[in-house]
Amino acid sequence: MKISFKLGLCIFVCILLMETVSMFYLHNKVIHSRINQELESLKARGNSHRDVLEITYSDSTLQHIGLMESHTDTDVVITNTTGNTLMSSEEVNGAMKKILAKKHPQVPRKGLIIQSRWKDERYIATVTPFKSDKENEGYVYMFKNTRDVEELIAQLNKHFIFATVLLLFFMLITIYFLSKALTRPLIAMKEATTKLSQGSFSVAVPVHSHDELGELAQSIQSLANELNYLKKERNEFLASISHELRTPLTYIKGYSDIARRKDLDAAERSRYLEIIHDESQRLNKLLDELFHMARMDIHTFTISKKTVQLSSFLESIHEKVLPAFSNKKIQLNLECKDHLYIEIDPSRFEQVILNLLDNALKYSNEYTITTIKVTRSLGRISISIIDQGVGIPSEDIPHIFDRFYRVEKSRARDTGGFGLGLSIVKQLVEVQGGAISVKSRLEQGTCFTIIFKEIKNEDSSSG
Ligand SMILES: Nc1ncnc2c1ncn2[C@@H]1O[C@H](COP(=O)(O)OP(=O)(O)OP(=O)(O)O)[C@@H](O)[C@H]1O
Ligand SMILES: [Mg+2]
Structure with a gap:
């Protein structure tokens, strides 16, 4: 099932539920108040007949009231206190009789609703007592046929249904566009990842929202x-x-x-x-x-770091490579204070320094000086390999750490290099938590600097 359809369905069901509940509530409320209105107006009519009767009670008044009601959709029955009918606007039928037969111990002067169940009775009805003098007292019963009320309600229902359908229609349209709009970025991303999984990596994901x-x-x-x-x-x-x-x-x-x-x-x-x-x-x-x-x-190789005293560590390397440098008549100096410690994997770090020294040796001419210099500032230790060799052109500097990158292919072939040394150096330095940088000037020399955090550990074992 498509996500837009699912989302749309979800929203639709939720709104439908809310709409149904609120429509139901509203419908009930409206009908209830409509019926109440009908009952109140029926009672008010009964009350006004009472007022007339109390002012001028006579046969002709009774006739007059009957005549008035026979032209409306309501009916009136006037009885005396014993329940005998004095006048009725319509012939009193069974349903009316049933209502008239009910006894009401206390009917207030402002009238009483005696039948409000419009659904299953033929009439809704009210009663109002009247008393013009000792002999002439009784009740004004007002009736309204529930058929009229039902018609009214049916009319109301029609409006409700129309409103509901209209609402549903607009809701569907809104949900359709909303779910499309919401899922469009998802679909774009899905397409992009499908492409990725198929191996085509040059995809563009066109979603620019900030969410x-x-x-x-x-x-x-x-x-x-x-x-x-x-x-x-x-x-x-x-x-x-x-x-x-x-x-x-x-x-x-x-x-x-x-x-x-x-x-x-x-x-x-x-x-x-x-x-x-x-x-x-x-x-x-x-x-x-x-x-x-x-x-x-593959990161299969492990590094086992330990705290190393730099001066003795570098001295041993210096000793190891000195013959090769002397052979080429290059002076190799070491400047390193005692009691400087860093945390490294000694054998991996030796590989780094040897690689850099190898480059210094390869790319320097006779009677030059190469220096291994260690300085310390702000809790960091810098180890520099400085040579006075051929240097690296500035346009090549950004690439020398790339694999197989050599400044001059022919020069490298003579020296037997592959252009892999520095890429290995960089990886080794970074994996041990250090950083490497380079400065170089053509025909003047090159300086590689490795920076590590200083370890303050006087009595640590040296490497
Ligand atoms: N100290 C240096 N002086 C001048 N050029 C250098 C120096 N170190 C590196 N380079 C230049 O950078 C390139 C890359 O060095 P890298 O050590 O990666 O490769 P390589 O020495 O040529 O070969 P490999 O180290 O794989 O035997 C070298 O080919 C060289 O041109
Ligand atoms: Mg090299």
């Missing part, structure tokens, strides 16, 4: 955008991987074809085998890094 529905639409829209972005990124990623895999494989295939030639001398063959070996190593390294990244993506 819960609008917020929901906003969420769906950002989900779609995110999925779209992920899809694009995945495609680019796969394209990069296949590209990266293809290059060494082409070399391997080409050189192995040559190396298989019979007429090749031993020196040449070993040169080609050397290239094949290098390329397979390169492939191996790439696969290692990809594997590493995949594990980080």
Whole structure:
């Protein structure tokens, strides 16, 4: 069942219930007051006959009253105190007699309603006592045929039915448009999510209201955008991987074809085998890094953080990489005060620093200086790796943390990079609760800065 139909049905049933109850109430009230009005006017008529009789009681007055009533839709019967009929405007029939026969011990001067049940009796009736002198006293009975009353009520019912139908009609129209208007955004969102589930992520959810529905639409829209972005990124990623895999494989295939030639001398063959070996190593390294990244993506790798004293931690790294730097005649300095603590996973963080140092080494020339510098301010600790290398063009800076992004493809091939190091660094830093940023000037150098919250823990074990 469609949601608009359900919603419409719900509203319809609710309003119908309310309408029925209030119509019923109103109908009863109107009829009740109408009947009361009839009875009161009947009584008032009886009272006015009484007044006339009390002023001038005579046969001709009686005749006169009878004559007057015979021309109206009411009837009058005047009796004496013993119940004998003195005059009647119509012939007294059985139903009238039944009413006349009723005894009323105390009839007030202003009259009394003696029959009000219009539904199952033939007449509604009132009685008024009169007394002009000792002998001439009795009762003025007033009758009104309930057929007239019923006709009146039927007329009233007709109006009620007409009003109800009209109301229902307008209600249906209103509900139709209302439920359409209310469900339109839902339907738009449903269509959008269906498209999403079918894998088409470039959807637009056209709901711009500022309510819960609008917020929901906003969420769906950002989900779609995110999925779209992920899809694009995945495609680019796969394209990069296949590209990266293809290059060494082409070399391997080409050189192995040559190396298989019979007429090749031993020196040449070993040169080609050397290239094949290098390329397979390169492939191996790439696969290692990809594997590493995949594990980080699925969040299967665990980080076990502990408080680490920075100076001794960095000293051990400094010691480890110093030979490589000396080899390339690059000076590597470490500036770090004692008693600075941060909370990290030591082996993961070592990977970060090694990666950054690897870049500094790769992208710096001889006789330059690379510095590992730790500073502390406002409860934060900054660890910077500053080199005097080739630098990064400013237009490349926003992208260097992307996977497979390299500033100069040819330069990177010479240095054997894939452009994965920094993307891994960024993920590793962020997963440990830190942040990384970069500043660089072409031909002047680059500075990577990692910021962590300082841990004030003097007697903590160092890493
Ligand atoms: N210290 C630096 N000085 C100059 N350029 C740098 C520096 N660090 C990174 N870059 C540039 O940023 C690019 C991305 O660096 P990243 O570490 O991600 O890749 P890579 O070093 O080329 O390869 P990989 O680290 O995967 O072996 C590099 O190709 C290089 O052009
Ligand atoms: Mg690198």
